[in-house]
Amino acid sequence: MAAKMTLPGTYVFRFSGFDRKDDHGRHVAGVGTLTMDNALTITGKQRATNNPMWGGGNKQTQGDYNLTGKVTITEAGPPIVGEAAITFSRTGGAGRDMTDVFTVVQSSPSSLWLVSLKPEDTGKKPIEEMVVADLIQVDTKTW
DSSP states (O other): OOOOOOOOOOEEEEEEEEEEEETEEEEEEEEEEEEEOOOOOOEEEEEEEEOOOOSSSSSEEEEEEEEEEEEEEEOOSSEEEEEEEEEEEEEEEEEEEEEEEEEEEEEEEEEEEEEEEEEETTTTOOOOEEEEEEEEEEEEEOO
């Protein structure tokens, strides 16, 4: 019998990927925490680092963001499959406000994988960015 996962809870996550601005590639990486309630509404925080891979100088930048969003389940699984629509609101440092839609796939009884599908700025203009993320559900009562 397959292990079941209950999505509501607290997660820690890391992500990595790339973006491109002005024809200069940048590596994007970061970490954060989020909480998903029983309605599958997301709230959280993250810190992102953006580092040039070639061209555009060598200035590394960091940005802090609040996260809000919603998960929609398309397959109840296991494994669970769905989409997450997330808004990233910059609270400090470098960066920009943006939204993204992610494919969500359960990768274990306590973790999820995400891959970006539709990054856009707040004006709905596409952003040349792609990230993957690993989310691990944590038991806040035992930590």
